[in-house]
Amino acid sequence: MDNFTLDIGSGGVAVVTFDALGKSMNTISHAVQRELGELAHLLGADDRIVGAVLRSGKPGGFCAGADLRELAADMEVWRAATSQEDLRTGVAAAGDFSRQVRALETCGKPLVAVVHGAVLGGGLELALGCHWRIAIESSSLCLGLPEATLGLMPGAGGTQRLIRLAGLVAALPVLLDGAPIELPDALALGIIDLAAQEGEAIDKAREWILANATAQAPWDVKGFRMPDGGPHTAMGYSVFGPQVAARRGTAGQGEAAANILKAMYEGAQVPMHAGLRIESRYFFNTARSPAAAKQVEAFFAARKAAV
Amino acid sequence: MTEAYIYDAVRTPRGKGRPDGALHEMTALSLATQVLEAVRDRNGLDTALVDDVILGCVMPVGEQGSDIARIAALVAGYDRQVPGVQINRFCASGLEACNMAAAKVASGEARFAVAGGVESMSRVPLGADGGAMMVDPTFAFDHYYAPQGIGADMIATLHGFSRADVDGYAVQSQERAAAAWSEGRFAGSIVPVKDQAGVVLLDHDEHMRPQTDLQSLGALKPAFVKMGAAGFDAVAKARYPDLGEISHVHHGGNSSGIVDGAAGVLIGSKEAGASLGLKPRARILGGASIGSEPTIMLTGPEFVTRKLLDRLGMTTADIDLFELNEAFAAVVLRYIQALEIDPAIINVNGGAIAMGHPLGATGAMILGTVLDELERTDKETALVNLCVGAGMGTATVIARV
Numbered sequence: 001m002d003n004f005t006l007d008i009g010s011g012g013v014a015v016v017t018f019d020a021l022g023k024s025m026n027t028i029s030h031a032v033q034r035e036l037g038e039l040a041h042l043l044g045a046d047d048r049i050v051g052a053v054l055r056s057g058k059p060g061g062f063c064a065g066a067d068l069r070e071l072a073a074d075m076e077v078w079r080a081a082t083s084q085e086d087l088r089t090g091v092a093a094a095g096d097f098s099r100q101v102r103a104l105e106t107c108g109k110p111l112v113a114v115v116h117g118a119v120l121g122g123g124l125e126l127a128l129g130c131h132w133r134i135a136i137e138s139s140s141l142c143l144g145l146p147e148a149t150l151g152l153m154p155g156a157g158g159t160q161r162l163i164r165l166a167g168l169v170a171a172l173p174v175l176l177d178g179a180p181i182e183l184p185d186a187l188a189l190g191i192i193d194l195a196a197q198e199g200e201a202i203d204k205a206r207e208w209i210l211a212n213a214t215a216q217a218p219w220d221v222k223g224f225r226m227p228d229g230g231p232h233t234a235m236g237y238s239v240f241g242p243q244v245a246a247r248r249g250t251a252g253q254g255e256a257a258a259n260i261l262k263a264m265y266e267g268a269q270v271p272m273h274a275g276l277r278i279e280s281r282y283f284f285n286t287a288r289s290p291a292a293a294k295q296v297e298a299f300f301a302a303r304k305a306a307v
Numbered sequence: 308m309t310e311a312y313i314y315d316a317v318r319t320p321r322g323k324g325r326p327d328g329a330l331h332e333m334t335a336l337s338l339a340t341q342v343l344e345a346v347r348d349r350n351g352l353d354t355a356l357v358d359d360v361i362l363g364c365v366m367p368v369g370e371q372g373s374d375i376a377r378i379a380a381l382v383a384g385y386d387r388q389v390p391g392v393q394i395n396r397f398c399a400s401g402l403e404a405c406n407m408a409a410a411k412v413a414s415g416e417a418r419f420a421v422a423g424g425v426e427s428m429s430r431v432p433l434g435a436d437g438g439a440m441m442v443d444p445t446f447a448f449d450h451y452y453a454p455q456g457i458g459a460d461m462i463a464t465l466h467g468f469s470r471a472d473v474d475g476y477a478v479q480s481q482e483r484a485a486a487a488w489s490e491g492r493f494a495g496s497i498v499p500v501k502d503q504a505g506v507v508l509l510d511h512d513e514h515m516r517p518q519t520d521l522q523s524l525g526a527l528k529p530a531f532v533k534m535g536a537a538g539f540d541a542v543a544k545a546r547y548p549d550l551g552e553i554s555h556v557h558h559g560g561n562s563s564g565i566v567d568g569a570a571g572v573l574i575g576s577k578e579a580g581a582s583l584g585l586k587p588r589a590r591i592l593g594g595a596s597i598g599s600e601p602t603i604m605l606t607g608p609e610f611v612t613r614k615l616l617d618r619l620g621m622t623t624a625d626i627d628l629f630e631l632n633e634a635f636a637a638v639v640l641r642y643i644q645a646l647e648i649d650p651a652i653i654n655v656n657g658g659a660i661a662m663g664h665p666l667g668a669t670g671a672m673i674l675g676t677v678l679d680e681l682e683r684t685d686k687e688t689a690l691v692n693l694c695v696g697a698g699m700g701t702a703t704v705i706a707r708v
Contacts, residue, residue, distance in 0.1 A: 084507060091504045232369040262503070266334060269370070269430065274332040281503035 001035045005057075006042070012050035013206045014043065019057030026058050028122040028156075029067040033097045036126075040103035043111070051110035051209035053202055054130055061142070062113070065121025071287070072296050078288040094287060095280030097122060098156040101129035102276055105157075110215030112205040116198070119143045125156040128165075128191070131215040132208050134201050135183060135192045143186050146178035151256050151295035155283030159263045160275040164219040165190035167228030168240050168264055175260050176247060219272045230268045240265075259286045311409035312587035313705065314419075314580055315573040316675030317345045317498045321512045321663040324428035324565035329509040330500060331567065335364075335371045335427040338500065338569035339379035345498040346421050346571045347383065350585055354384075356575075358417035360391040361407050363400020363424030363667035366431040367393050375425060395667070396596065397696030398634060400424050401570055402670025402703055406594030408574040409703075418579035423571035424667035433565070433666075440697055451546040451602040453539040455696065456531035458604040459557045459635035461543050461550065465603075466641050470556045473636035474524040477561035477660050480633055484657025485517035492656055492683060496675050514564040514663040529555035530562070546602040561636040566663025570671035589678055589705040592688075593619050596701040605638045607700020608692045609645040615690070615702045623648060626704070627686035630677040632669055632693035633658035655680060669693065674703060681707050 002021040008014045016039065020026045043052050056062040078090040104111060104126075113127035116136035124145055127133050135141055145162075147153050154162075154175065162171040166189040174181060174189065186192040196204050218224055228235050244265075247257050259282040267275030286292055319338055322330030330338065339362060347354055362376035377391030396403040401424035408420035439446050446452060453461075463473060487493060488511065499510035532555045535543075540553050580587055595615035599607040608631050616622055623646050631642050631653060639658075643650055656676060659669060670693055677689040692702035 087504060087506045091502075091506055266332070266503075269334075270332050271326055274326075278332055278503055281506075284504045 001038060003032050003035050004039055008048055011206065011210055012048055013209050014049045014052040015202065016052050016054045017057045018054065018063060024058065025060050025118065026056055026063040026123065027065060027067040028063065028097055028126070029070055033100050036100035037103055040100065040107045043109050044107035049109060050213060051112070051215070053112050053114055053205040053209070055114040055202070056116065059117070061117025061123070061140070062115040062119045063123025063126060064118045065123050068296065068299070075287045075293060075296065078284060079293065081288070090288070091281055091284045094155060094284035095277070098276050098280050101126055101156050102273070105129045105131070105217055106220070110209045110212045112208055114201045114205050116141060121145060121147055121154070122156055124191070125154055125158040128161040129157055131212070131217060132193050133191065134194045134196050134205055135186065136198050136201050137183065137195050138198070141183060143181040143183070143191060144178060145175060148176055148256050148260060149178040150299055151286070151289070151292040153256050153260045153263065153283055153286045155280060155287070157276055157279065159260060159279050160267045160272060162191070163264050163268055164226065164272070167226065168231065168236070168268055169228055169243065171264065172243055175264070176257055217272070226268055231265050255289045255291050256286050308413050309415055309576045311412035311574055311591040312577060312580060312708065313572060313574055313589045313591060313678060314585045314587055315346060315350050316570070316671070316678055317342060317349065317496050318570035318668070318672045318675055319498055319500050319568045320509050321514055321566040321568040321665055322429070322509050323513045324567050324663070326429060328429050328567060329513050330427065331429040333500060333502065333508065335425050335430060336375060336379055336382060338427060338567065339375055339425040340382045341500060342423060342425070342498060342569045342571040343379055343383035343385065343421060346573050347385070350573060351583065352419070352573065353583060354389055355386040356579055356582070357385060357389045357419045357421055359408065359411060359420045360385070360389060361404040361420060361422045362391065362393050363395065363404045363670065364393050364426060365395055365397055365400055365666035366426065366433070366435045367395060368436045369431050371425070371427065371431045396699065396701055398632060398664065398666055399596070399670050399693040399695045399699070399701035400667040401672065402674060402691060402693055402701050403596065405572050405574060405591070405671055405674055406701065406703055408572070409591040409594060412574055412576050419573060419575035421571055421573055423569065423671040424669070425569035426665040426667040427567045428565045428665060429567050451542050453542050453602050453604070454534060455604055455634065456557055456562070457535055457539045457543055457553070458602065459562070459637050460531055460535070460553050460555045461547070461603050462605060462641050463556045463637040464550060464554045465547070466644060468556065468637050468640050471521070472640060473556050473561045474521055476636040476640055477524055478519055478521060480654065480657045480660035481515065481517055481519040483655060484512070484515055484661035487656035488512070488515070492679065493676070496679055512662040514566050515661050519560065524560045527558040527560050530558045531555050543602065557635050557637065561660060563632070563634050563659035563664035564662070566665050568663070568665035568668050568672070570668040570675060572671050572674060587708050588682070589707050592704040592706055594701070594703040596699060599698045599700060601698030604696060604698045605634060605694040606641065607694050607698060608638065608642050608702070611692055611700030611702040612646060612690060615704060619704060621704070626688050626690045627652065628655060628677055628680055628689040629653040630673045630689060630691040632664065632673060633660040634664065634694050636660065638694050670701065674705070678705065
């Protein structure tokens with residue numbers, strides 16, 4: 001693996017360091033996606049490993065999200081898809097990162113993400129795929145799912161895990177506004193389980209792993225219920241429904257907002273694996289929309305102008 | 308009076324009605340929408356000429372509530388003036404929708420009407436709509452309520468159908484359905500269900516078990532013994548003092564399958580069809596519904612068939628093909644026995660035992676299936692009917708044009 005190193009430490013707890021080759025910040029490139037799959041397989045198969053801590057080797061943060069250059073190229077390919085074969089291939093590619101995160105979540109060993117600095121988009125989705133999340137307290141901590149601000153949407157379980165952690169209503173502004181999430185809010189929503197100081201975070205993670213020999217996400221436990229009951233409940237009709245209406249009335253986000261809401265609504269009513277497939281399809285639809293292309297192009301133009 | 312014609316009939320394939328079924332991740336709204344889109348697109352239908360969309364749905368609560376017919380018409384992009392109505396005649400809802408559409412065309416109220424139904428049984432399960440029938444003593448006690456499975460076993464007991472008889476019928480349903488699929492007999496009417504990204508998710512009936520034989524069915528335990536012991540056998544005997552011990556012969560393998568699916572039928576007047584250059588495929592000669600004894604609940608088909616054929620001045624000899632929903636094997640066996648129907652001309656391509664029974668949609672599905680079969684075998688007339696909850700039957704007779 002070029003982008004991850006793995007050290008098996010005391011008690012069989014592996015420390016996996018995400019350190020993207022030749023980059024100053026971790027992003028989710030195609031190469032990283034492939035290696036995440038390898039990592040999931042390795043963690044599951046190696047009997048010496050009882051669990052793993054996933055952290056970043058970059059000073060700036062855990063992971064800033066998608067490799068936008070690669071994603072922009074994918075988006076162009078997906079936009080051109082019309083045949084069943086091309087659509088099928090496109091949806092599969094759009095769901096690749098999501099499947100790798102799911103493979104980690106279901107590898108059978110407890111995983112703890114220790115995050116610092118930038119934990120954005122796909123980076124936060126990767127952390128949400130771990131069974132427990134520790135944030136290192138610092139003014140540089142920046143948690144968020146900003147996809148919607150680029151005309152995109154989370155595509156690696158962000159919509160599905162957040163609604164299952166926090167409920168539809170609490171997840172809605174996080175997913176649709178894309179604003180940074182303050183640490184106390186992240187703790188309240190279940191996005192972060194523990195805030196820790198830099199020196200103690202790995203030890204805390206190791207302690208949790210050794211106390212939780214088998215790990216299963218709450219939504220994979222039989223009998224799991226949506227925290228606020230899901231859309232077809234009194235809450236759904238009286239609170240979620242009006243919020244959907246409020247978003248319709250807010251100009252600007254268009255297709256991305258609609259697709260995020262659809263992924264939330266539909267995903268809330270099916271098992272996790274099906275919810276992830278639904279999310280991948282809406283992510284694909286969003287990523288191939290002309291609106292997303294325009295916004296990503298504008299993002300690159302703004303970045304170039306700023307340099 | 309204007310005559311009503313069938314111009315097209317489509318259905319989705321049926322997905323297993325369970326969380327691991329292929330259609331579980333599609334909403335009922337999406338299934339209904341895809342059917343309405345197909346009815347429009349296959350026929351170049353100017354939807355402004357559609358005066359109603361009538362969809363059967365038996366559990367119209369949760370995501371299937373709030374008049375799914377109107378909502379699906381809007382989502383499918385039908386003209387805003389097209390209204391929609393969701394109806395419920397239990398298992399016959401899809402056929403009742405067609406009868407209502409035909410009546411609207413016949414009366415001049417509608418130029419075209421799209422009739423059909425939708426049911427996602429994996430998402431909105433049986434019983435989700437509640438009801439007085441099962442629990443209010445004013446009905447359940449005073450009128451001897453028993454569930455359908457008990458009624459099916461009562462039919463087998465009263466009319467002498469053994470476990471081997473009902474299992475044999477089930478094997479035949481599987482064999483006929485498998486043969487029909489392998490010969491592509493459904494190909495012209497199946498609308499593959501596409502997922503949220505437009506990728507085909509399901510293009511075949513998922514519930515079928517073509518390997519089924521008497522031995523594999525013989526291993527299944529009767530499903531309604533416990534229910535009978537809980538009190539319903541006693542109700543049955545109180546209603547039918549001469550019944551004796553109920554022979555519990557039905558189980559999941561000789562009863563209709565729980566599935567997800569939707570269907571749509573384009574019905575219109577001759578003039579409406581001509582205005583779009585559409586060729587009618589069949590004329591709806593008539594439809595009828597009837598009430599029957601509510602404890603057994605499942606004997607309506609015999610009586611509604613007699614009622615409708617009498618009204619049309621026809622006899623069973625005038626019917627080339629029969630289609631009776633395979634709610635339970637004994638329902639079909641009793642129908643064949645009571646009306647002396649040749650088993651070779653009823654449910655010739657299998658039925659709900661093999662392919663499943665998406666409650667609100669089935670009636671429209673089997674109407675389309677039998678129309679395809681009339682055309683394939685160059686026959687003229689067919690009678691379609693279903694047994695119905697609370698003791699009813701609904702039927703339709705069509706003739707090719």
